[in-house]
Amino acid sequence: MLIKRFERKEELACHAAELILNEVAERPDAVLGLATGSTPIGIYEKMVERYRRGGISFRNVTTFNLDEYVGLPATHEQSYARYMIGQLFGHTDFDPTRTHIPNGMAADLTAECAAYDALLRKHPVDLQLLGLGHNGHIGFNEPDHALIGGTHVVDLKPATRAANARFFNNPSEVPTQAITMGIGSILKAKAILLVVTGADKADIVRESLAGPITTACPASLLQTHANVTVLLDRDAGRKLTDVIDNELLAHNQC
Ligand code: F6R
Numbered sequence: 001m002l003i004k005r006f007e008r009k010e011e012l013a014c015h016a017a018e019l020i021l022n023e024v025a026e027r028p029d030a031v032l033g034l035a036t037g038s039t040p041i042g043i044y045e046k047m048v049e050r051y052r053r054g055g056i057s058f059r060n061v062t063t064f065n066l067d068e069y070v071g072l073p074a075t076h077e078q079s080y081a082r083y084m085i086g087q088l089f090g091h092t093d094f095d096p097t098r099t100h101i102p103n104g105m106a107a108d109l110t111a112e113c114a115a116y117d118a119l120l121r122k123h124p125v126d127l128q129l130l131g132l133g134h135n136g137h138i139g140f141n142e143p144d145h146a147l148i149g150g151t152h153v154v155d156l157k158p159a160t161r162a163a164n165a166r167f168f169n170n171p172s173e174v175p176t177q178a179i180t181m182g183i184g185s186i187l188k189a190k191a192i193l194l195v196v197t198g199a200d201k202a203d204i205v206r207e208s209l210a211g212p213i214t215t216a217c218p219a220s221l222l223q224t225h226a227n228v229t230v231l232l233d234r235d236a237g238r239k240l241t242d243v244i245d246n247e248l249l250a251h252n253q254c
Contacts (some may be wrong), residue, residue, distance in 0.1 A: 005237035013042030033128030102179035127187035136217035140180035149184025199235035
């Protein structure tokens with residue numbers, strides 16, 4: 001696991017975008033696993049900026065988002081489908097027929113999960129972008145006694161609903177369930193890029209990357225993957241200074 005810590009989260013975003021863009025430059029038909037939430041916003045901004053400067057195309061890239069709320073139509077302003085259009089897809093040349101997000105409105109959610117897994121088997125993910133929840137969740141794989149490998153419906157923990165309430169008008173509007181890629185599917189990605197910012201995540205960063213491997217902290221399973229890069233800002237990495245290889249990297253090409 002390669003862990004890099006950046007002085008500012010803008011530098012982290014720049015570096016993360018560069019890693020993703022390098023993947024696309026090397027492999028124009030790359031398969032990217034994408035995340036939502038607040039952490040990737042700066043990364044997607046940098047990707048859009050870079051696209052606008054020219055010389056890079058996403059039209060042959062296939063994407064799979066990690067998750068989607070159950071019960072929110074794609075048009076809902078807090079759906080992850082809408083987020084992806086607002087942050088990335090709507091400003092670039094991603095081909096909508098190649099961008100995949102679980103359908104949280106599917107009449108048969110079990111069939112939707114199976115269909116998502118079938119697509120993932122057909123298009124193995126080259127590079128998976130991940131954020132980290134305060135309780136160690138990745139995707140919406142919440143801490144539990146056991147974790148599920150494939151795409152599934154999950155009951156969101158009260159802490160996760162509370163953390164995401166900031167995006168909704170009223171906390172009661174936060175859906176109680178989501179569809180998420182499972183831990184097994186996430187770990188099948190050839191390479192994983194975990195990005196974490198903020199002092200409020202310093203403890204869970206330490207627990208995930210330097211603590212025991214346990215289903216009580218789903219992100220700790222990333223320790224079992226052979227190709228993980230972790231990008232932290234100064235605050236998120238402040239409890240990991242004993243294990244970080246590159247202390248406060250400045251990124252000059254921002
Ligand atoms: C989102 C996702 C979640 C978030 C996590 C952190 O697609 O899969 O695991 O990455 O909840 O969210 P933020 O970045 O908002 O702190």
